[in-house]
Amino acid sequence: MKLPKPRNVVFALAIAAAIIAAGLVIAQDQETLRVRTSLAASDPRFPAYLALLISNPLTTGDAYVVHTNGDAAFPAMLKAIDSAKYRLVFETYIFGTGEIAGRFVQALEAAARRGVDCRMVLDSVGASAMDKGHVERLEAAGCHIGWFNEVSNLRLIEEVNYRTHRKALVVDGDVAFIGGIGVADQWAMSTEDQPKWRDTHIEIHGPAAINVEAAFNENWIETGGIVEPDVLVHAPPTGKAKSIVVWSSPEGGANELKLLYLLAIAAARKTVDIQSPYLIVDESTEWSLAEARKRGVRVRLLTEGDITDAKPVKFAGRESYARLMEHGIEIAEYQPAMMHTKVLVVDGILSIIGSANFDNRSLELNDELNAAVFDAELAARLTADFERDLQQSSRLQLEEWRSRPVHIRAREKLWSFFGEVF
Numbered sequence: 001m002k003l004p005k006p007r008n009v010v011f012a013l014a015i016a017a018a019i020i021a022a023g024l025v026i027a028q029d030q031e032t033l034r035v036r037t038s039l040a041a042s043d044p045r046f047p048a049y050l051a052l053l054i055s056n057p058l059t060t061g062d063a064y065v066v067h068t069n070g071d072a073a074f075p076a077m078l079k080a081i082d083s084a085k086y087r088l089v090f091e092t093y094i095f096g097t098g099e100i101a102g103r104f105v106q107a108l109e110a111a112a113r114r115g116v117d118c119r120m121v122l123d124s125v126g127a128s129a130m131d132k133g134h135v136e137r138l139e140a141a142g143c144h145i146g147w148f149n150e151v152s153n154l155r156l157i158e159e160v161n162y163r164t165h166r167k168a169l170v171v172d173g174d175v176a177f178i179g180g181i182g183v184a185d186q187w188a189m190s191t192e193d194q195p196k197w198r199d200t201h202i203e204i205h206g207p208a209a210i211n212v213e214a215a216f217n218e219n220w221i222e223t224g225g226i227v228e229p230d231v232l233v234h235a236p237p238t239g240k241a242k243s244i245v246v247w248s249s250p251e252g253g254a255n256e257l258k259l260l261y262l263l264a265i266a267a268a269r270k271t272v273d274i275q276s277p278y279l280i281v282d283e284s285t286e287w288s289l290a291e292a293r294k295r296g297v298r299v300r301l302l303t304e305g306d307i308t309d310a311k312p313v314k315f316a317g318r319e320s321y322a323r324l325m326e327h328g329i330e331i332a333e334y335q336p337a338m339m340h341t342k343v344l345v346v347d348g349i350l351s352i353i354g355s356a357n358f359d360n361r362s363l364e365l366n367d368e369l370n371a372a373v374f375d376a377e378l379a380a381r382l383t384a385d386f387e388r389d390l391q392q393s394s395r396l397q398l399e400e401w402r403s404r405p406v407h408i409r410a411r412e413k414l415w416s417f418f419g420e421v422f
Contacts (some may be wrong), residue, residue, distance in 0.1 A: 032413055033262055033281040036291070041267040041350045045382045046342075047242045047374050050263055054256040056244050061237020062206035062268045064378045068385055070187030073179070073201035075098060079109040080171045080203075087230060088118040088171045089216040091369075093126035093164060093355070094182030097134075104183050105134045112141040119143075121219045124150045126182070146223025148367075150158045161421070162250050164219055165366040167201075167355045168212050176204040176212035178354050178369055180342045187340075194307065195337040198389065200382075202353055207234040208243040208371065215247035215369045230344075241375035248368050257356055258363040261344065262288050268346045271300045273386050275343045276358035278310060279303040280317045280419045281324070286356070301358075302389060304340070305333035312415050317359070319409075319416035325398040332393035339389070342370075343382050352381045360420045 039046045051058035061345065067073035081088060081104075088111060092314035095101060111120040120138070126146045139145060148164040169177040179201030183188050190196045204212065210233065217227045265272055265288040272292055279301060281289070292299055301324070308314045321331055342362075344352040354370025356362035373379075 010014040019111060019402065022183045024033050028331065032287060034284070034287055034410050035259070035262040035266045037266045039265060039267060040269045041264065041347045042269070046267060047244070049106070050260070050372065051244050053263060054246060054260050054388075056246050056256060057211060059207035059211065059234070059243050059245075061239060062204060062208045062241040062243045062373070063239025064205075064373060064380050065203040066239060066378070066385070067179070067201040067203060069196065069199055070100070070181050071189075071196075073177070073181050074103070074188055074253050076203055077104060077169055080169065080175055081111055081176070084111050084116045086172050087119075088169065089119045089213055089220070090170045090387055091121040091164065091166050091216050092182050093123045093167060094184050095122055095127040095130045096182070096184035097129060097131050098185040100185050100188050101131065101134060101183050105137060108143055109137055109141040112138070112143045119216075119220060119225065121148055121164065121216065121223055122146070123148045125163055126165075144225065146220060148219055148223055161365060163366055165355050165362065166247070166369040168216055168369055170209055170213040173210050173213060173230060173233060174257065176209040178204070178212060178371060179202055180340045180355060183232065186338070188409070197338045197340050198334065198336070200343060200353065200385065202371070204243075204371065205235070205238045206241075206243075207237065208245050210234050211245035212369065212371075215245065218247065218249075219367060235305055237414045239375075241373050241378060243346070243374070244372040246370050246372060250365050250367075255364065257368055257370060260352065260370070261272060261285070261358070261363065264344060264346050264350055264372070265289060265292055267350070268292050268297045269295065270297060271345070272297055273302070273343075273345045273383060274300070274358055275302045275339070275341045275386055277304040277308065277338070277340050277342075277360045278313045278317065278357045278361070280313070280359040281299065281320050282360055282420065285363075286320065286323070289324065293327045293329060299328075300330045300332070300390075302332050302334060302339070302386060302393060305335050305336055305394065307335075307338050309338060312418070313359075315412045315415040316419040317384065319412040319419075321396060322401055323421045325396065325401065331396045332390055333396065334389055334393045341385075341389075342384070345379050345382050345386070348383065349376055350374055350381050351382050353382070364422070
């Protein structure tokens, strides 16, 4: 076997390094957003004000159920599918193999065979491990499947980088589910390789459910589907919550979802609790958190620890910990398992929950789907889960963090250059 000449190897490595450097430069934020608001999150005018600024509708009369972990969310979702009468839509990033995937395929297949209009959008990368037999069963039963941003042909890296990370199920326009949970066994049971993941899903009843379906239809159109007029009909009020369903697609600078996060933090007057894996701040989010601390807001960040499915992303996120703690921000890492929950709670009144992580990939690159909910009871429930998770986490101390070995800090600095694309 003829080995390449050293000169050719060096040249190839140089080209590769140049391509990576160019990609990282392109990915950097073009501007830093410094968002302030004179309205507090608790101000009765703030929900309508927020909805207008991010150009998404505000609904009233919604009700929410919190499902902590997959062993609570999966039975509720499968029950909803089993009760479907007319139509259901389902979008997810991960649709794996195994027991949970088999249960969902069986339920969706049965729904389609009894005449329910079943439509699915699956990410062509995240769901690439899906059993081909499962796809064949679903399509044979009458399920319509759209594959988001297929990468079977050679395409620009920039386009391949854009994924749908949304996780949404809507049944008959009346009940919706969103959150961080995909269709795979790690959300329901421990395995030999890893303990069961910690995650959160919410069940939505009321007018907001149809807005989740509208978000689905945006990507249904992108995969070649036809949108029916059913999305014009809202479910009747069933609760007292006010909601803004926010969905996003890739944009430079800031999309509606990133602006939602920045405005929510800017409206905090007492507390900000953020629970997210892959927690990576950019200049805009770091500035917003630091400004909240200057106003006297208690800011707590709870993220995953060493048990993670993305070590380089974890290293990149840790690079900013010292700066954040210097502002007085509390940081804790969850210890028992992979922590995949994506929740932000402001002043015990505003909760933001869905598929978006607190990082650049979710806030600028991925297609994401979250709900901003004004409801004290929901905020209290999510805060109770946060406090319980905090008891199982390691609280970081600034001086101890600063004294870590040089090679550890160098590794984190290196990976932080990729933070904008993680």
